[in-house]
Amino acid sequence: MKNRLRLAQVLLLVAIFSAWQLATQPGLLPPIVWENPDRAAFFFGEPVKIFKAVWVWFSEGAIYSHLWVTLEETVLAFVIGSALGLAIGLWLGLSPMASALFDPYITAMNAMPRVVLAPIFMVWFGLGIWSKVALGVTLVFFIVFFNVYQGVKEVSPVVLNNTVMLGANRRQLLRYVYLPSATSWVFSSLHTSVGMAFVGAVVGEYLGSAKGVGYLIQQAEGAFDINTVFAGILVLTAFALVLDFAVGHAERRLLVWRPTQGETEQL
Amino acid sequence: MTAAVAFERVTCAFAARGGEGRSYTALKDVTLTIGEGEFVSIVGPTGCGKTTLLNIAAGLLRPSSGAVRILGETLSGINRRAGYMFQSEALMPWRSCLANVTAGLEFRGTPPEEAKRRGEDWLARVGLSGFGDRYPHQLSGGMRKRTALAQILILDPQILLMDEPFSALDIQTRQLMENELLELWSADRKSVAFITHDLEEAIALSDRVVVLSAGPEAHAIGEFTIDLPRPRDVAEIRLTPRFIELHEGIWHSMKEEVLKGYAQTRNRVSA
Numbered sequence: 001m002k003n004r005l006r007l008a009q010v011l012l013l014v015a016i017f018s019a020w021q022l023a024t025q026p027g028l029l030p031p032i033v034w035e036n037p038d039r040a041a042f043f044f045g046e047p048v049k050i051f052k053a054v055w056v057w058f059s060e061g062a063i064y065s066h067l068w069v070t071l072e073e074t075v076l077a078f079v080i081g082s083a084l085g086l087a088i089g090l091w092l093g094l095s096p097m098a099s100a101l102f103d104p105y106i107t108a109m110n111a112m113p114r115v116v117l118a119p120i121f122m123v124w125f126g127l128g129i130w131s132k133v134a135l136g137v138t139l140v141f142f143i144v145f146f147n148v149y150q151g152v153k154e155v156s157p158v159v160l161n162n163t164v165m166l167g168a169n170r171r172q173l174l175r176y177v178y179l180p181s182a183t184s185w186v187f188s189s190l191h192t193s194v195g196m197a198f199v200g201a202v203v204g205e206y207l208g209s210a211k212g213v214g215y216l217i218q219q220a221e222g223a224f225d226i227n228t229v230f231a232g233i234l235v236l237t238a239f240a241l242v243l244d245f246a247v248g249h250a251e252r253r254l255l256v257w258r259p260t261q262g263e264t265e266q267l
Numbered sequence: 268m269t270a271a272v273a274f275e276r277v278t279c280a281f282a283a284r285g286g287e288g289r290s291y292t293a294l295k296d297v298t299l300t301i302g303e304g305e306f307v308s309i310v311g312p313t314g315c316g317k318t319t320l321l322n323i324a325a326g327l328l329r330p331s332s333g334a335v336r337i338l339g340e341t342l343s344g345i346n347r348r349a350g351y352m353f354q355s356e357a358l359m360p361w362r363s364c365l366a367n368v369t370a371g372l373e374f375r376g377t378p379p380e381e382a383k384r385r386g387e388d389w390l391a392r393v394g395l396s397g398f399g400d401r402y403p404h405q406l407s408g409g410m411r412k413r414t415a416l417a418q419i420l421i422l423d424p425q426i427l428l429m430d431e432p433f434s435a436l437d438i439q440t441r442q443l444m445e446n447e448l449l450e451l452w453s454a455d456r457k458s459v460a461f462i463t464h465d466l467e468e469a470i471a472l473s474d475r476v477v478v479l480s481a482g483p484e485a486h487a488i489g490e491f492t493i494d495l496p497r498p499r500d501v502a503e504i505r506l507t508p509r510f511i512e513l514h515e516g517i518w519h520s521m522k523e524e525v526l527k528g529y530a531q532t533r534n535r536v537s538a
Contacts, residue, residue, distance in 0.1 A: 161327055162357035165344060166371035166418065176370065180361040255400040256359045 017047045026101055030065055046227040053231035067239065069211040073129050073201035074243070078138020082186060084137065090174070090182055093152025107143070114138045118207045128208055136200025143193045144186055151185030178257025184258070187251055194247050198240055213239070269339040270300040271426050271458030272324050277333035279319050293319045295484035296333070299477055301426075303338075304456040308469035312525045313478030317462045318354070321428050323371075324460060325351045336428070349426040350419035354434060357415060358403040364414050365390060365399030371422045389417040393447070409440040413447075420451065427452075427459045434463070437467075445472060445501040453498060466521065470513055471501040478520060482525045489520045 022028060024044050026037040034040060057063035092099040092106075118135050126129040155177060163177050186193075205214025213236055220228035279294040282418040293316035301307045311317055322328040324335055335342040337349070358367045369377075369386035377385075390396050391515070393413040403411055412432060433441045451471060452459060461467050469476045470493055478489040493513060495504060504510055 040534070156356075158353050158355050158357045159359055161325075162353055163359070163370070164327070165325060165349070165351040166422065167347065167374040168370075169374070173375050177359065178474075180359070184361065257363075259403070 016174060020044070021047045023088050040226075045230045049227040050230045050234065054234060057231070057235070063213075063216075063235065066211055066213050066216055067235070069129060070198075070205065070213045070236075070239070073132040073136060073204070073212065074197045076129070076133045077200050078140055078197035080133065081140025081197065082135040082144045085141045086148050086186060087184060088141075089145045089148025090152060090178060093149045093182070094174075094178065099149075110142045110146075115203060118204055120210055121204070127135050127212075127240050132201045132204030132209065132212070135204045136197040138183065138191045138211070139196040143196060147185040147189045148182040151182040155181045184255060187255055190247050190251055191244060194243055195240070198243065206211060212229045268291060269381060270336070271303045271305070271338060272301040272460060273336040274299045274320070275334045275336065277323060277330045277335065279316070279323060280331045281327070291305055292484045294323075294330075295486050297479075297486050299487050301458050301460050302333075303458055306452065306459045306461065306473045307475045307477060308463055308473040309477045309479060310463055310466055310521070311485065312481045312521075312527075312529070313464060315479045315481050315485040315524075317464075321351070321430050321460060321462055324426075325349055325428055327351075336443075346426070346490070348424055349428050350370065350424035350427045352415055352419055352427070352432045353453075354430045354432065356403070356411065358374045358411060358418070360403050362402075363399060364401050364403070364406065364410075365404070367414055368399075368417045368421055370418065371535070375422075385421060386417075389421045390414075392420075392451070409436055409444065412436065412444060416448070416451075417439065425457060427457050427461075428461065429461045431463055433468070434465070437485045441468075442502045448472070449499060451500070460473045466514060466517060467505060470495075470510060470517070471499065471504050476517060478517065478524070483529060488524065489517070491517050512521045 024040045024046050025048075026041050031037050031039075092102060114135070117138060118131070121131040121134040125134055160173070160177060163173060168176060200211070203212040205212035206218050209215045209218075213232055215238075216231050217232035220226075220232065274297050277294055277297045277447065278292065280290045280292040283289040283291050297320065298328050299309075299320075308513065309317055317493045319328065323330050324337075324342075324346065326344055326349075330367055334494045337346055359370065362370065365383070368389055370384040372382040372385065373379075387396065387399060390399055391449065393416055395410060395413055395417070398406065403414070407497050415432070436444060446469065461469070461472060466476075473493050476493060478488050478491075479485045491513065495507070495509060495513075
């Protein structure tokens with residue numbers, strides 16, 4: 001059953017690309033929309049040429065350094081954004097005074113479309129990786145922050161009282177109860193925050209850089225090379241899937257204590 | 268003899284949400300002692316402030332007036348001599364069974380190897396050897412209660428505060444746990460304050476049963492010494508004539524309060 005589903009999914013993919021190829025290859029079908037037979041290929045690219053571009057990138061190795069830069073930016077943005085979100089989320093979650101003071105500012109900063117900060121970061125951090133990391137951090141931070149804040153607020157009071165009765169002091173409460181509870185919330189938002197770090201990296205590259213997959217796409221677009229743009233999108237999508245898979249794997253390893261539904265042991 | 272726990276005219280009022288100046292007095296002038304090595308059950312109709320009383324003894328809640336003395340000393344802050352077994356789930360879900368049991372030792376800075384050894388010893392004593400690496404959600408309700416019991420007893424507290432610890436268990440598991448509790452208790456006779464709404468459980472376990480009146484302004488309305496011989500089997504002792512006699516006597520004094528509590532709840536709902 002599962003194999004047949006996989007087969008159907010692959011067939012659907014092949015069908016989509018075939019239809020795309022049929023509709024765009026110049027001279028294959030009589031022109032319906034545009035007089036000029038090359039027009040469709042100009043706007044939508046041709047899958048065969050797209051795959052060829054991808055193939056050339058990987059076989060000649062030109063893509064690896066760009067992918068590496070994008071990965072570096074994504075990981076840095078994720079780690080820094082998560083650490084900041086965790087620290088500030090814990091702080092505001094545990095201090096009613098601070099949270100009351102900062103509440104309107106947090107709401108305002110979250111409501112602001114943060115992509116517009118990219119030019120400012122470019123001025124501050126230059127065209128290297130750090131301006132992209134900064135953009136990613138602003139995206140990741142709020143996701144992690146809100147999750148941790150919520151996590152701290154929703155620690156079971158009974159577990160808390162029990163830990164107090166077992167003799168934990170304030171520092172131990174933070175380390176043994178609040179932190180594990182908050183980290184579990186960070187992990188539950190892992191998919192979203194890694195995705196956001198990736199978005200920050202690519203958008204940053206697209207807006208101005210000298211390296212990275214976003215840069216490749218921006219360059220190709222400047223030259224009206226639609227096939228390379230699509231090739232870049234394809235590589236980014238595959239890359240995001242790999243990233244998502246890795247995150248899923250890490251999540252399963254780290255959250256073993258979480259109850260899952262219908263969990264049975266296979267004998 | 269100094270009492271292990273002594274409530275002296277304890278009154279506890281909660282500020283009512285919303286209404287200015289309107290407060291709810293849960294406990295009024297409760298005076299009650301638990302002797303050293305004594306097993307005392309506190310029974311009362313639902314909502315009479317039994318848990319509030321235990322929270323005060325644990326130091327989690329400060330009484331509005333009155334005082335609590337623990338082994339002669341007036342309690343301020345958390346009661347470090349007491350182990351508290353909560354009614355609902357209190358294990359840390361992200362720690363394995365063994366790590367939950369050894370948590371208290373860890374807080375006190377016991378070396379990890381020693382903590383592990385003692386933890387495994389206690390798991391064996393509550394019948395959970397081999398389950399140390401499971402997480403709470405992988406254990407049954409009874410096993411979680413055993414873990415909670417081991418978690419508290421490993422610290423060897425002088426006083427045990429138990430808030431309806433077995434109320435969520437089925438009747439068979441419950442009697443099993445009650446017998447195990449009595450067995451563990453008889454080994455070193457800690458002072459126990461055991462809260463329950465189940466009179467039979469109270470009589471079967473205790474040396475003394477204290478009956479609280481219906482809330483608000485609950486107070487102790489009766490004390491009954493249980494002179495049943497020990498060691499006891501909680502399932503068998505229920506069938507002895509003396510047990511039935513005691514049960515009848517206490518129930519008679521409680522009945523009025525139960526009905527009062529019930530009527531109040533009904534009025535509150537209909538009002």
